[in-house]
Amino acid sequence: MKYKLLSFARQLALMLLVIWTVVSLVTFLIEIVPGDPATVILGETATQEQLDNFRHKHGLDKPAFFISYSSDEGLKWNGGDNRYADYWIGLLHGDLGTSMRTDRPVRDMIFERYPYTIELAFAAMLVAIGIAIPLGVVAGSRKNSWIDNFASVVALLGISLPTFVIGPFLVYIFAVKLGWFSPTGSLYPEDIVLPAVTLGAALSAILTRMIRSSVIEELGEDYVRTARAKGMSERVVLFKHVLKNGLIPVVTILGLQLGVLLAGAIITEKIFNWQGLGLLLLDDGIEKRDYRLVQGCVLVISVTYILANSVTDFVYRKLDPRIRLS
């Protein structure tokens, strides 16, 4: 019990350390961007008063960090009243700052778009599972048959084709030629199909390979021979026994991949003009140089990724005692 608590505490400490690093790194990057945000946002024509007001509102008149360095003054201690400390204080109150462009709280802007990205990631995961389980099971149970080779080719394509190639290709066939879906946007419920397939393609390929080798391995186990000897049909053996055991490693991959999907959604959202967090980051943050928004988006995506991975790790340790021991 003591050991368990200790390991949990270590896990938690590492997670917090990672989050601290992410926040600090992103803040540091923003500070080293050349140019004055006030002139970038307000333009060259802004009056001195407007510039001063803007700087005061966004804390740009304060020092960036606790310590600053300049060639004439050397290292200088700035005290607690600095932007980095302010950002942390805000963060601990659930405040991600104010957008420099729209004057809206960054938190609100992010949480308006976040559900779209989550929805897309889960849809992609469903697509991946829907393709991978049947294909992987059939391929594994009929090793080296034509369907196994077919599954290998599909998996290979899924892994090697970049999303920005798969996406337009799917749009060309299913939106332009067949007219089943709209090419871009997130207006209608069925609009999620093409982005979800695009984003889920790589995952479905990884899963198919995993399930295939998992099924092959499990089919060689003693309990399968026993089940067959008892006269169970091949289908029952496959789906009731083999698949159940074969899916354990898949569960972990799914958890780890959820984070990958959330981060990878950036490109898919760009292709399909899907109004999620990735598009917010690219179009409203980076394109318009709204660095507070960039900071918030990067932070939220990273923290989701880190949390998804940590939870998966935790669940996996619980599921499989062998990992807990090592």
Place this chain on the structure above:
Amino acid sequence: MSRLGYLGIAIAVIFILAALLAPIIASHDPTAQDLLLRYASPSAQHWFGTDALGRDVFSRVIYGARISLEVGVSVVVVSAVIGIIVGSLAGFYGGFVDKFLSGYVFNVILAFPGLLLAIALVAFLGAGEGKLILALCVIGWVGYARVMRGQVLKIREYDYVQAARAIGAGNLRILVTHILPNAIQPLIVQASLGMAGAVLSEASLSFLGLGIPPPAPSWGTMIEEARQFYTVTPHVLFFPGAAVALTVLAFNFIGDGLREYLDPKQRAR
């Protein structure tokens, strides 16, 4: 090595030759515009057709290989050198150095979604080939460092290393002449997979408008530019898309093939 591994080598050789011999192979200047000949279909004159500005797609794809190769090789070499040094330090000295490096630094970088970190870095540093390479190296070196650390930890316990130490060899000598040559195999696998990753990341970032700025014929930029009209003229998107996919596939094949080849346990299966 597996058949797919050889296929990968074959494609990679074509890719490297295309990149090196681009001025000879390309039929046109990759940036020369011909506005009267926009979106021309593939023909004897323009093998892959022309794009929105009437530029020859074949020549652009060939010159695009050059950019991919430049970025890929730079990222792999720089990341590998940094990774080997840091990994050796962590594995060889152990203790606090190792705890800090492998327990904290490696985990922090791996805990970050790679593409997002690259996007953030490029967004703040600005676009351009040098900055893109820098951003990809920041993410890339950890893979080599982990491999190297693992190898060093394993190999330094071997008898011949102990023997070398007994006859008075110094740390650097042991590291360079005894450990490194034996750690090189997994590093080559890592480099091959890293090459695939770098080519893909360069194309992805350029596609997002954060990599190599136009008019340079980066495959990612070409795909992004082709996106507006590809529903009418799919060839403009198809060829650079196929080039990225084939190159990434080739280096993944080589990496997988080498890994299987070098690992007798996997070879037996």
